[in-house]
Amino acid sequence: MTIKKTIHELAQEFPEKTYRQLEIYRDADRQEEAQRIITQQENEELTESQRRQEELEPIEKEDWKKAQARLDYLQSELDRVKRENNDLHNKVAALLDAVDPLEKMRRDGL
Numbered sequence: 001m002t003i004k005k006t007i008h009e010l011a012q013e014f015p016e017k018t019y020r021q022l023e024i025y026r027d028a029d030r031q032e033e034a035q036r037i038i039t040q041q042e043n044e045e046l047t048e049s050q051r052r053q054e055e056l057e058p059i060e061k062e063d064w065k066k067a068q069a070r071l072d073y074l075q076s077e078l079d080r081v082k083r084e085n086n087d088l089h090n091k092v093a094a095l096l097d098a099v100d101p102l103e104k105m106r107r108d109g110l
Helices: 007-013 019-098 101-108
Strands: none
Touching: 007 019, 019 101
16 A cells, blocks of 8 residues: 655655646545555455355256256156056056946947
8 A cells, every 4th residue: 555645745756846736646646546446356356256156166066966866866757657657547448448348338438
């Protein structure tokens, strides 16, 4: 951090400058330092943000892998239930076909 110089100190350093020029010089120094401080704060915030992102990335990847594994499991279970349902449907249809032909005709509405 720079030491802020007073107008008196600037006048001693630059005796050929007018008071107004020294004020402009001092204000420019203040603006430059303010900009430097803002830039430093932004860099610190960016660094903190990047650090947090790096901490979250492995968790997000791990969570994604777990979720994907769960989805795969649920899809395989759904496929199994569909197959079992189709098998049961076919068995019921076969049993109904094996029923007395007269009952079948009644059921079919003939």
